[in-house]
Amino acid sequence: MRVRAWFSLTRASIMEFLQFRLSALVMFLGNIIYLIVIYNLWKAIFASVDNGIVNGMSFNDTMIYLVLASAQFTFMEAYLVWEMGRSIQSGRIVLELLKPIPIEQYKLFGIEGGNIAAFVVTFIPTFIIVQVITKGAIPMGINLVYYLVAATLGMLINFSIDFLIGTVCLYTESTWGINIMKQVVVLFLSGAVVPLAFFPDKLRALALFLPFQAIYNTPLTFLTSNELTTMNSIKMLGVQAIWVVVLFVLAKLFWHLSERVITVNGG
Amino acid sequence: MSKLGFYLRIYGKIIVQDVKSKMSYRSDFIISIIGILLTDASELLAFYITFLNFPSVCGWTYHEMLFLYGFSLIALTPLQCLFDNNWNLRHYVYDGDFIKYCFRPINIFFYFISEDFDTKGIGQFLVGLGTLIYAWRKLGLSVSFISIALLVVALFSASLFMIAIMNIAAATCFYLTNSGYVIGTMSKFRDYAKYPITIFSTFFRLIFTFIIPIAFIAYYPSLVVLRPENIPLLTWFSPVYGIFFFYISYKVWMLGASKYSGTGS
Amino acid sequence: MNSVIELKSVDKEFKVLNRHEGLKGSFRDLFSRDYKIVEAVKNVSMTIEAGTIVGYLGPNGAGKSTTIKMMTGVLQPTRGEILVNGRVPYKNRTSNAQNIGVVFGQRSQLWWSLPLIESFKLLKDIYKISDKDYKDMLALYESLVDIKELYSKPVRQMSLGQRTLSDILAAFLHNPPIVFLDEPTIGLDVSMKAKIRDLIKALNKEKNTTVILTTHDMGDVDALCERIIIIDKGTMLYDNDIEHLRNFFGAYRTLKIRTNKNTEVVSEEEANEQLEIIKSKVASKFPDNDFIYGTEEGWYSILLDDSKIHLMKVLSFLQEQMTIYDVRLEEISTESVIKKIYEDSERMKKQEKAEVSHES
Numbered sequence A: 001m002r003v004r005a006w007f008s009l010t011r012a013s014i015m016e017f018l019q020f021r022l023s024a025l026v027m028f029l030g031n032i033i034y035l036i037v038i039y040n041l042w043k044a045i046f047a048s049v050d051n052g053i054v055n056g057m058s059f060n061d062t063m064i065y066l067v068l069a070s071a072q073f074t075f076m077e078a079y080l081v082w083e084m085g086r087s088i089q090s091g092r093i094v095l096e097l098l099k100p101i102p103i104e105q106y107k108l109f110g111i112e113g114g115n116i117a118a119f120v121v122t123f124i125p126t127f128i129i130v131q132v133i134t135k136g137a138i139p140m141g142i143n144l145v146y147y148l149v150a151a152t153l154g155m156l157i158n159f160s161i162d163f164l165i166g167t168v169c170l171y172t173e174s175t176w177g178i179n180i181m182k183q184v185v186v187l188f189l190s191g192a193v194v195p196l197a198f199f200p201d202k203l204r205a206l207a208l209f210l211p212f213q214a215i216y217n218t219p220l221t222f223l224t225s226n227e228l229t230t231m232n233s234i235k236m237l238g239v240q241a242i243w244v245v246v247l248f249v250l251a252k253l254f255w256h257l258s259e260r261v262i263t264v265n266g267g
Numbered sequence B: 001m002s003k004l005g006f007y008l009r010i011y012g013k014i015i016v017q018d019v020k021s022k023m024s025y026r027s028d029f030i031i032s033i034i035g036i037l038l039t040d041a042s043e044l045l046a047f048y049i050t051f052l053n054f055p056s057v058c059g060w061t062y063h064e065m066l067f068l069y070g071f072s073l074i075a076l077t078p079l080q081c082l083f084d085n086n087w088n089l090r091h092y093v094y095d096g097d098f099i100k101y102c103f104r105p106i107n108i109f110f111y112f113i114s115e116d117f118d119t120k121g122i123g124q125f126l127v128g129l130g131t132l133i134y135a136w137r138k139l140g141l142s143v144s145f146i147s148i149a150l151l152v153v154a155l156f157s158a159s160l161f162m163i164a165i166m167n168i169a170a171a172t173c174f175y176l177t178n179s180g181y182v183i184g185t186m187s188k189f190r191d192y193a194k195y196p197i198t199i200f201s202t203f204f205r206l207i208f209t210f211i212i213p214i215a216f217i218a219y220y221p222s223l224v225v226l227r228p229e230n231i232p233l234l235t236w237f238s239p240v241y242g243i244f245f246f247y248i249s250y251k252v253w254m255l256g257a258s259k260y261s262g263t264g265s
Numbered sequence C: 001m002n003s004v005i006e007l008k009s010v011d012k013e014f015k016v017l018n019r020h021e022g023l024k025g026s027f028r029d030l031f032s033r034d035y036k037i038v039e040a041v042k043n044v045s046m047t048i049e050a051g052t053i054v055g056y057l058g059p060n061g062a063g064k065s066t067t068i069k070m071m072t073g074v075l076q077p078t079r080g081e082i083l084v085n086g087r088v089p090y091k092n093r094t095s096n097a098q099n100i101g102v103v104f105g106q107r108s109q110l111w112w113s114l115p116l117i118e119s120f121k122l123l124k125d126i127y128k129i130s131d132k133d134y135k136d137m138l139a140l141y142e143s144l145v146d147i148k149e150l151y152s153k154p155v156r157q158m159s160l161g162q163r164t165l166s167d168i169l170a171a172f173l174h175n176p177p178i179v180f181l182d183e184p185t186i187g188l189d190v191s192m193k194a195k196i197r198d199l200i201k202a203l204n205k206e207k208n209t210t211v212i213l214t215t216h217d218m219g220d221v222d223a224l225c226e227r228i229i230i231i232d233k234g235t236m237l238y239d240n241d242i243e244h245l246r247n248f249f250g251a252y253r254t255l256k257i258r259t260n261k262n263t264e265v266v267s268e269e270e271a272n273e274q275l276e277i278i279k280s281k282v283a284s285k286f287p288d289n290d291f292i293y294g295t296e297e298g299w300y301s302i303l304l305d306d307s308k309i310h311l312m313k314v315l316s317f318l319q320e321q322m323t324i325y326d327v328r329l330e331e332i333s334t335e336s337v338i339k340k341i342y343e344d345s346e347r348m349k350k351q352e353k354a355e356v357s358h359e360s
Helices: A003-018 A022-046 A059-076 A080-090 A093-097 A103-133 A142-168 A175-189 A201-209 A213-224 A230-258 A260-265 B003-023 B026-053 B062-082 B084-095 B097-103 B108-114 B121-138 B145-174 B180-192 B202-211 B219-226 B233-263 C022-029 C064-071 C089-098 C116-126 C131-144 C160-172 C190-207 C218-224 C242-248 C268-285 C311-321 C334-359
Strands: C003-017 C035-049 C053-057 C079-084 C100-104 C178-182 C210-214 C227-232 C235-241 C252-258 C292-296 C299-305 C326-331
Touching: A003 A103, A022 A059, A022 A103, A022 B180, A059 A103, A059 A142, A059 A213, A080 A093, A080 A103, A080 A142, A080 A175, A093 A103, A093 A260, A103 A142, A103 A230, A142 A175, A142 A213, A142 A230, A175 A213, A175 B026, A201 A213, A213 A230, A230 A260, B003 B026, B003 B108, B003 C116, B026 B062, B026 B121, B062 B084, B062 B121, B062 B145, B062 B180, B062 B219, B084 B097, B084 B108, B084 B145, B084 B180, B097 B108, B097 B233, B097 C100, B108 B233, B145 B180, B145 B219, B145 B233, B219 B233, C003 C064, C003 C210, C035 C064, C035 C079, C035 C210, C035 C227, C035 C235, C053 C064, C053 C190, C053 C218, C064 C079, C064 C089, C064 C178, C064 C210, C079 C089, C089 C100, C100 C160, C116 C131, C116 C160, C131 C190, C160 C178, C160 C190, C190 C210, C190 C218, C210 C218, C218 C334, C227 C242, C227 C334, C235 C242, C235 C334, C242 C334, C252 C311, C252 C334, C268 C292, C268 C299, C268 C311, C299 C311
Parallel strands: C053 C210, C053 C227, C100 C178, C178 C210
Antiparallel strands: C003 C035, C003 C079, C227 C235, C252 C299, C252 C326, C292 C299
């Protein structure tokens, strides 16, 4: 059984995360400051419209959406592209290939513990603070369960995209460039920078067609929208699940095609 | 030969050599430039989308906001180009490689920072300049020798603030066992520099003015050009404060470096 | 004599955070301020004359790097005095750095992406080397090693050997009175090691440079060092000429015997069994001696002090006990002398401890 290995890797990455001592606190404070900036900015922005609702989003909705998107970013983003690029350049990747677990599983469980720890340390407190500030605007019901499922699926999509892009680092030394491009595209088209609801129609149609929105927009919709039917919710999760399968297979395939770059060049 | 001349001469030589060697990795150079252009493009797009839905932000129009953004991009260019090695500091410190900077008869901070000239900052500079000129023209601001001179001084002092913040953030690795998130979190602050400080309540205005002085990166200095009839005292004060803050950050960095050698092997 | 380095009862202590194990421990470390004091260097004194090559030896973590960091001005001693070229190094790090050269382990100090000659040119500016001195030095280098072909090569593309060579040349470039070399031959192949040793020797001769060399390679010591300083657990164990070092245990000799006709037939277990037999026989006959035994490729070796017990006595005793096919006598090697010094100090400490606990 590999479950034991998965468990150990998860545990090790949680411990690694906690070694950060003050850094956990700094991350949390950083999030709080982000929250304050976003709060003030959007309050100022919404002050310029009369009825307080734009494209179906109120100030509260926008706030919840953006702040939680950022908190979600802190627990989801494991800088895997960056990490893979470095390990490819330093040749450490060869050692990782020697591990008795497929590399994508090694990577996934190596970072997922950190994700879980960051979820507890940053997301949950942020969630509580947002809930208090907005006086309980986040619906608390079955949608929280949907959120957890959607966030897990979103994380898997994010991981698959990261792994896919990280594999590109086998072909170029430009880890920084590859990483920043991926990050910008994913964040923007997933609606983490500006909510998709504000996008012009054509751009929104394009964004909804792409897998990125399933990382941030789908989970966050469960926390902002009151009017989701069970049918709709299941459908959204289904779309996510399809993306997980498609992207994971794609990532695995691309890695296997690219692996020979290491075996040919000797890493 | 003066000390400053000595350092400038060495710095010039290192930068020329470094840029030369970076240019030889052309694909990396191009991909990095595309990466940074894409980052800026997404920011501009975010502005554009926001202003499609909303007429103004706290009395600031679309073009005024663009001006602030362009200004902040230019002001952040020296940080990106000249001080980017700060991002690598923690790797040097944790791997023990930092020791190599301690054996030369030159200033450690200088030696460390001089090692890397980040070429992709040039892309950011061009986007910033383009945005600034575009906004300048759309706003119908006058162009005079005075306004240009003021802008240059304002840009210079503005650039010192974020450099100082990042120096301190990078130096935390001398004190903490794993400080990657400090520099990561601090670098996020540069994203807030593009907003007018008037959107905040008094308390946070004070924080962003004196504690984490990001309001000096774009807001205070660009008032010289944007709202010349109504310049707060702090704007005139910003060059002095910038130099002072930079000096503090330098001291923190150097203190950390001297503490570093105490950690053994 | 003209001394360039002087250490007077130098101590160095570090404050280290106590880390705890496991998941719970990580949580605790998040808040703990539990420090302990580690004594890296204890009461070290030495005086080093200009132009000598000194081997500074000791096992890993003995305090070698710490001492060198103090001499280079990177670290400040907790107690005691250090003078390098007549200066207190940590009080004026930059002016001290002007007068020393350092190669620290495998960490290249050259500009990673620049061609070697550009690194040299930068060093010329940084150390304010005059055009003439620079040209002369390069000419000297070119006469000693094939460095010209490396000039246009970026350091990142060099092999480890080429990089080490370049780093050593860079350390000597400004003709400092003292050069510190920390494990310069580590990881290199035999011919590259020889090349590096020849280079160090030649530069030391040519420029009368004092060289402080730390190494684990006894080949380096035998080839280069006129003087040996040994340190372990922060304390100095030995400081004298290399000749003295061999005389220190001069009476020690190794007796090697073979009790099988054919070395190939002896398996490892058999060899160990046979060694045990020899051990017990010799020990019962000469109970008051501490011999060191070993076996290698069918040979059994006994290290003994010839002045205490005559080697021939042991040999003739063994001849009575078993058939011996072949005999060899060996002078002690530098390596075994140093090993013996470590072991002796270890044993002395244990004895002290035992005595202390006995008293209390």
